[in-house]
Amino acid sequence: MKYLPLIWAGLWRKKARTIFTMLSIVVAFLLFGLLQGINQGFNTVVQNLDVDRLYVTAKTNLTDGLPIAYASRIKAVPGVRQLSYWTYFAGYYQDSRNPIPAFATDPTALFDIYKDLKIKPEYLQAMQRTRTGVLINEQLAAKYHWKLGDRIPLGTSIWTNKDGSNTWNFDVVGIFDSSALGAGFPGFYLNQSYFDEAAAFGRGTVHYYIVAIDDPAQATAVSQRIDALFANSTNETRTQTESALAQMQLKQLGDINFIVNAIVGAVLFTLLFLTANTMMQSVRERTGELAVLKTLGFSDGKVLSLVLIESLALCVFAAAVGIALAATAFPLLKPIFGKFQMPGIVVAMGAGLALLLAFVSGFAPAWRARQLNIVDALAGR
Amino acid sequence: MKTFRQIGAVTLMNLRSLPQRLGTSAVIVIGIAGVVAVLVSVLAMSTGMLKTLTQAGAEDRVIVLRNGSASEMGSNLGRDAVRLIADAPGIKRDAEGRPLASVETLRLVNLFKQSDGSEVMVTLRGVGPQVLAVRPEMKIIEGRMFRPAVNEIIVGKAAKAQFRNMNLGDQITTRGATWTVVGVFSSDGSSHESELIADAETVNGADQRSGFTSVIARLESPQAFQKFKDALSSNPALAVDVSRERDYYERQSETIGKVISVVAYVVGGIMAIGAIFGALNTMYSAVSERLREIATLRALGFGATAMVISVLVEALLLAFIGGAIGAALAWLFFNGHVVGTTAGGVNGHLIFELTVSAQLITTGIVWACVIGLIGGLFPAVRAARLPVVEALRAV
Numbered sequence: 001m002k003y004l005p006l007i008w009a010g011l012w013r014k015k016a017r018t019i020f021t022m023l024s025i026v027v028a029f030l031l032f033g034l035l036q037g038i039n040q041g042f043n044t045v046v047q048n049l050d051v052d053r054l055y056v057t058a059k060t061n062l063t064d065g066l067p068i069a070y071a072s073r074i075k076a077v078p079g080v081r082q083l084s085y086w087t088y089f090a091g092y093y094q095d096s097r098n099p100i101p102a103f104a105t106d107p108t109a110l111f112d113i114y115k116d117l118k119i120k121p122e123y124l125q126a127m128q129r130t131r132t133g134v135l136i137n138e139q140l141a142a143k144y145h146w147k148l149g150d151r152i153p154l155g156t157s158i159w160t161n162k163d164g165s166n167t168w169n170f171d172v173v174g175i176f177d178s179s180a181l182g183a184g185f186p187g188f189y190l191n192q193s194y195f196d197e198a199a200a201f202g203r204g205t206v207h208y209y210i211v212a213i214d215d216p217a218q219a220t221a222v223s224q225r226i227d228a229l230f231a232n233s234t235n236e237t238r239t240q241t242e243s244a245l246a247q248m249q250l251k252q253l254g255d256i257n258f259i260v261n262a263i264v265g266a267v268l269f270t271l272l273f274l275t276a277n278t279m280m281q282s283v284r285e286r287t288g289e290l291a292v293l294k295t296l297g298f299s300d301g302k303v304l305s306l307v308l309i310e311s312l313a314l315c316v317f318a319a320a321v322g323i324a325l326a327a328t329a330f331p332l333l334k335p336i337f338g339k340f341q342m343p344g345i346v347v348a349m350g351a352g353l354a355l356l357l358a359f360v361s362g363f364a365p366a367w368r369a370r371q372l373n374i375v376d377a378l379a380g381r
Numbered sequence: 382m383k384t385f386r387q388i389g390a391v392t393l394m395n396l397r398s399l400p401q402r403l404g405t406s407a408v409i410v411i412g413i414a415g416v417v418a419v420l421v422s423v424l425a426m427s428t429g430m431l432k433t434l435t436q437a438g439a440e441d442r443v444i445v446l447r448n449g450s451a452s453e454m455g456s457n458l459g460r461d462a463v464r465l466i467a468d469a470p471g472i473k474r475d476a477e478g479r480p481l482a483s484v485e486t487l488r489l490v491n492l493f494k495q496s497d498g499s500e501v502m503v504t505l506r507g508v509g510p511q512v513l514a515v516r517p518e519m520k521i522i523e524g525r526m527f528r529p530a531v532n533e534i535i536v537g538k539a540a541k542a543q544f545r546n547m548n549l550g551d552q553i554t555t556r557g558a559t560w561t562v563v564g565v566f567s568s569d570g571s572s573h574e575s576e577l578i579a580d581a582e583t584v585n586g587a588d589q590r591s592g593f594t595s596v597i598a599r600l601e602s603p604q605a606f607q608k609f610k611d612a613l614s615s616n617p618a619l620a621v622d623v624s625r626e627r628d629y630y631e632r633q634s635e636t637i638g639k640v641i642s643v644v645a646y647v648v649g650g651i652m653a654i655g656a657i658f659g660a661l662n663t664m665y666s667a668v669s670e671r672l673r674e675i676a677t678l679r680a681l682g683f684g685a686t687a688m689v690i691s692v693l694v695e696a697l698l699l700a701f702i703g704g705a706i707g708a709a710l711a712w713l714f715f716n717g718h719v720v721g722t723t724a725g726g727v728n729g730h731l732i733f734e735l736t737v738s739a740q741l742i743t744t745g746i747v748w749a750c751v752i753g754l755i756g757g758l759f760p761a762v763r764a765a766r767l768p769v770v771e772a773l774r775a776v
Contacts, residue, residue, distance in 0.1 A: 016665055020658040024412075027655035031648065060556040061489045061502060064588070096449040096622075157450035158457045166449065166620065201592075234557065251499045252723035252730070259426065259720075263419050263648060270415030270652075274659045277408050281666065 029322025123174025137187030291377035311362025319354035417707025438627030471609030504729030507584030524564035660756020700753020
């Protein structure tokens with residue numbers, strides 16, 4: 001403790017240099033926190049998706065679709081609590097540059113499966129009564145200024161309706177809050193029953209089934225039961241947890257992960273070099289002073305630890321500031337990713353890296369200080 | 382004139398003393414090399430992706446989609462519509478008078494990557510019988526062309542290199558059919574090389590769908606575009622979007638290209654700030670080490686401008702070396718590096734090579750020089766403002 005002022009004085013011997021070094025470490029850890037944080041954050045979000053939700057898709061490819069007739073058979077499988085489905089309705093509003101993530105579904109069942117979607121019960125009842133009704137989320141309502149009771153003409157490049165037109169008119173009967181599930185979650189639902197009736201072709205098909213199960217521990221067993229039902233039929237199914245499906249889709253991004261790691265590696269290497277160099281320079285300039293300390297009776301070990309602690313203080317403090325800055329950026333990402341926060345593991349990794357950085361950059365100069373020969377050093381040799 | 386001579390003399394003196402300050406000078410060089418290497422590598426990704434996609438578009442080809450379609454995958458054209466489109470004026474015809482048009486349909490197929498066994502969705506493109514005349518750059522490089530009405534496919538060169546089960550004789554399963562690989566094709570390095578290709582009618586027959594996604598046609602000349610487009614838009618039986626193929630593929634890569642560029646500039650920008658601090662450190666210590674020298678020169682009558690410029694030149698030179706090293710590293714490690722991704726706006730899994738172009742290298746070196754300039758400016762001003770008497774007394 002009594003050496004604190006000494007270390008402090010050593011750190012601020014050259015103010016500008018210490019501040020610049022500190023700032024460059026802050027910047028590096030800010031980058032590290034952002035990149036690794038987002039990377040890990042994604043993984044945590046994906047892994048934490050409820051395991052009590054299963055997705056049933058066509059085995060060949062999830063865009064191939066399944067017959068609507070499967071619904072009653074899947075619902076009868078033991079362990080299945082609730083069932084809904086999605087049919088992709090490639091919609092756009094006014095111009096194809098305004099795509100709308102619209103899906104035809106059974107809304108009552110869907111909102112029962114996704115408890116995180118917040119909606120007033122009367123909206124769901126209105127949806128049941130109104131064949132042409134749609135439920136939209138708050139973001140879409142705000143973006144296009146849609147209100148309850150509005151009639152929305154939605155274009156689609158895939159589905160022609162029986163009038164031979166590819167513009168469909170819908171009535172807004174409810175608005176819901178999907179913020180807990182992030183911006184990637186679709187926010188526009190129409191009645192599958194109406195869609196099925198009005199479409200000129202492709203009737204009787206849904207893109208995938210969403211199944212809520214009673215007991216998450218039974219996820220694998222229920223999946224196998226569902227897939228066994230349709231084995232060797234023309235439309236074989238593939239059932240997986242929502243989390244497994246999301247992980248698969250994340251993997252589709254492919255080699256992006258490698259690039260992120262390469263960047264972090266380059267940043268940290270560059271920084272290590274910078275800090276090590278500054279520490280070395282600072283010790284070199286203080287050769288005389290360190291020799292005086294030794295003359296006063298400071299042991300070799302003590303001089304070594306003084307220099308090491310100095311480097312430790314600098315690195316750890318700057319790293320903490322960098323990671324804290326990155327963490328404050330995370331709430332800004334919440335509207336995009338939903339439940340999203342700085343993962344603890346990244347903070348721990350950052351702390352570990354800061355210690356490593358301090359040690360690697362401080363050790364060589366500290367060792368030099370330890371080995372210092374008093375007579376030579378005082379003589380300036 | 383005198384100022385110029387002074388500048389020359391002082392700058393040379395500075396540069397000659399550089400070897401004595403190797404350690405601190407390396408901070409600037411390595412710091413900037415890091416920034417430029419990261420910036421150039423990330424931008425090489427979007428450049429490579431853009432190149433692969435735009436390579437698929439030819440000047441004299443058009444793509445016709447259902448109106449309002451953001452991409453081929455989101456388009457649906459009926460049989461009557463595609464017949465009308467293929468017969469429209471402006472399309473080049475072969476010796477027998479048949480239009481050079483390929484009516485196409487797309488599916489996604491689950492395949493596994495060779496590298497890590499992960500599952501990806503790959504485009505299976507059903508094409509018309511005229512496809513080789515419509516896309517003359519497409520060449521069979523192994524095996525033979527598929528025959529219509531039997532379940533045969535040919536696979537792109539890049540697909541063969543990346544995915545499992547792509548050798549001649551291997552089988553691929555889709556809804557309602559099992560296909561045999563009978564050939565491998567190349568296509569000038571375009572995005573089609575990431576795809577599998579079969580006969581459109583056979584693809585539609587396999588899963589009993591009747592719609593098509595697009596019509597690709599070769600025009601009589603690039604100028605025939607307006608004639609062709611007008612003919613289609615004035616036909617009341619059609620509701621379609623007509624684009625030059627090159628424009629279409631540029632639009633496809635726009636969003637993802639933008640995302641990658643934003644990432645590159647944000648990450649590069651933050652790193653650059655870090656490197657500026659490093660450069661400031663180096664140049665300040667360079668100035669403070671030469672305190673006595675600078676004060677002496679000033680006392681001898683050398684002007685402030687000479688001091689400023691000598692420090693700036695040193696910083697710029699070091700930054701330039703750093704930038705060149707960074708760009709060279711990016712080129713060495715990443716140019717030609719093959720990556721695959723399924724990203725927004727692109728239909729199936731797209732395989733492309735990272736491309737470090739001359740333009741990217743220039744961008745990197747410009748960034749390096751700007752960092753060097755900022756990092757050198759403040760220390761240079763300090764060198765110039767040094768109170769001569771105090772500086773001389775201090776040493």
